[in-house]
Amino acid sequence: MRVALVAQDGKKEALRAWASKHEVKLAGHDLVATGGTAQVLSECGLTARALASGPLGGDLHAAHLVATGEVDFCVFFRDPAVHPAHEADVAALVRLALVHDVPLAQNESTANAVLSALL
Numbered sequence: 001m002r003v004a005l006v007a008q009d010g011k012k013e014a015l016r017a018w019a020s021k022h023e024v025k026l027a028g029h030d031l032v033a034t035g036g037t038a039q040v041l042s043e044c045g046l047t048a049r050a051l052a053s054g055p056l057g058g059d060l061h062a063a064h065l066v067a068t069g070e071v072d073f074c075v076f077f078r079d080p081a082v083h084p085a086h087e088a089d090v091a092a093l094v095r096l097a098l099v100h101d102v103p104l105a106q107n108e109s110t111a112n113a114v115l116s117a118l119l
């Protein structure tokens with residue numbers, strides 16, 4: 001499975017905890033992540049292809065991968081307390097996951113459910 005992972009700054013620690021918990025399962029899949037998130041994953045012992053940082057186009061690149069059928073599952077841990085400057089890119093990623101019916105987990109509970117079902 002091809003898994004795209006993105007975590008906004010306020011959710012990086014939640015992503016770190018989640019990825020560490022599921023490291024063995026995730027390691028068997030093809031991971032791609034926005035730059036800062038890929039760094040967090042590498043600190044958890046996971047290798048992910050690093051895109052640009054989210055604010056520098058990484059979210060849009062992930063959205064493109066969703067649109068071209070290159071992502072089977074998208075984990076996007078969003079911080080409900082912030083409205084980032086690149087909100088348009090965030091919206092594009094969410095919208096394209098909806099358009100292309102790609103499973104999109106925006107919190108840990110959903111990520112756990114999809115992980116159990118798909119991976």
Ligand SMILES: O=C(CO)COP(=O)(O)O
Pocket residue numbers: 006007008009033034035036037038052053054055058059084090
């Ligand atoms: O901004 C982000 C998601 O919108 C995350 O980007 P990074 O993973 O590069 O920090």
